[in-house]
Amino acid sequence: MKVLILNGPNLNLLGKREPDIYGKATLADIEAKVREHAAKLKLEVEFRQSNVEGELVNWIQAAKGKFDAVILNAAAYTHTSIALRDAISGTGVPTIEVHISNVHAREEFRHNSLIAPVCQGQIVGFGVNSYILGLEAAVIVN
Numbered sequence: 821m822k823v824l825i826l827n828g829p830n831l832n833l834l835g836k837r838e839p840d841i842y843g844k845a846t847l848a849d850i851e852a853k854v855r856e857h858a859a860k861l862k863l864e865v866e867f868r869q870s871n872v873e874g875e876l877v878n879w880i881q882a883a884k885g886k887f888d889a890v891i892l893n894a895a896a897y898t899h900t901s902i903a904l905r906d907a908i909s910g911t912g913v914p915t916i917e918v919h920i921s922n923v924h925a926r927e928e929f930r931h932n933s934l935i936a937p938v939c940q941g942q943i944v945g946f947g948v949n950s951y952i953l954g955l956e957a958a959v960i961v962n
Contacts, residue, residue, distance in 0.1 A: 821862075821863050821864070821888045821889070821958075821959070821962060822863070822864045822865075822866070822886065822887045822888055823858070823863055823864070823865045823866075823887060823888065823889045823890070823891060823955065823958050824865075824866050824868070824879065824883050824886075824887040824889070824890045824891070825851075825854065825865055825866065825867045825868070825890075825891045825892075825951065825954075826868050826869075826870075826876055826879055826880070826890060826891070826892045826893070826894075827847060827867070827868070827869040827870075827893050827895070828869075828870065828871070828873075828876060828892075828893060828894045828895035828896065828897050828898075829870075829871040829873075829895050829896055829897065830871065830895055830896070831847055831869055831893060831895055832847055832869050832871070834846050834847045834849075834850070834920075835847075835849070841920075841921050841926075845947075845948050847869060849948070850948050850951055851867050853948055853951070853952070854867075854951045854952065854955065857952050857955055858955055861955060861956075861959060863955060863958070863959070865955075866887075873897055873901055873903060873904065874903070876892075876894070876897065876904060876907075877903050877904060877907045880892075880904065880907040880908060880911060880913070880915075881907050881910070881911055883911060883913045884911040884912065884913055887913060888913075888914070888958070888962050889913065889914045889915070889916065889958035889961060889962060890908075890913050890914070890915040890916070891915075891916045891918055891951065891954040891955065891958060892904075892908075892915055892916070892917055892918065892935070892939070893917075893918045893919060893920070893950075893951075894917070894935055898917070898919070898923070898930075898933045898934065898935055899929060899930060899932055899933065899934065900934065901934060901935070902934060904934070904935055905934050905935045905937075905938055908935060908938045908939060909938040914940045914958070914961040914962065915935075915938070915939045915940060916939060916940055916941055916942075916943065916954045916957045916958055916961070917933060917935055917936055917939040917941070917942040917943070918942075918943045918944070918950040918951055918953070918954040919942075919943070919944040919945070919950060920945075920946075920947055920948065920950055921944070921945060922944050922945030923944050923945075924944065924945075925945070940957065940961045941957055941961075943957065
């Protein structure tokens with residue numbers, strides 16, 4: 821089973837950006853932990869990060885037929901991107917929405933996810949482990 825893990829804007833700043841909210845782990849730290857867990861589950865994973873909405877859309881569209889699931893931390897685009905929502909919906913590839921912080925316990929504008937209705941599920945607030953739970957969910961939906 822192959823899982824594509826996509827990270828949106830500003831996640832390249834993890835470890836430096838608001839560590840009181842996002843923790844001290846870098847994106848590379850998260851990738852290493854996820855790869856370790858994926859090996860135990862016998863999953864092949866591929867990681868990508870972009871600050872560009874269109875690039876994320878392109879990767880989601882290209883996932884059809886190549887990946888069995890997508891784990892997506894769309895970051896700020898979660899709350900604004902109809903384009904990401906349409907890409908997820910249009911491909912039919914099971915997608916799990918993940919967030920490091922509990923977006924529902926933060927600012928009001930973060931409470932609404934435009935992509936949640938077209939995702940298999942949403943995992944929020946478990947820090948780095950949100951990605952591990954995302955892997956587990958990817959197995960369940962396949």
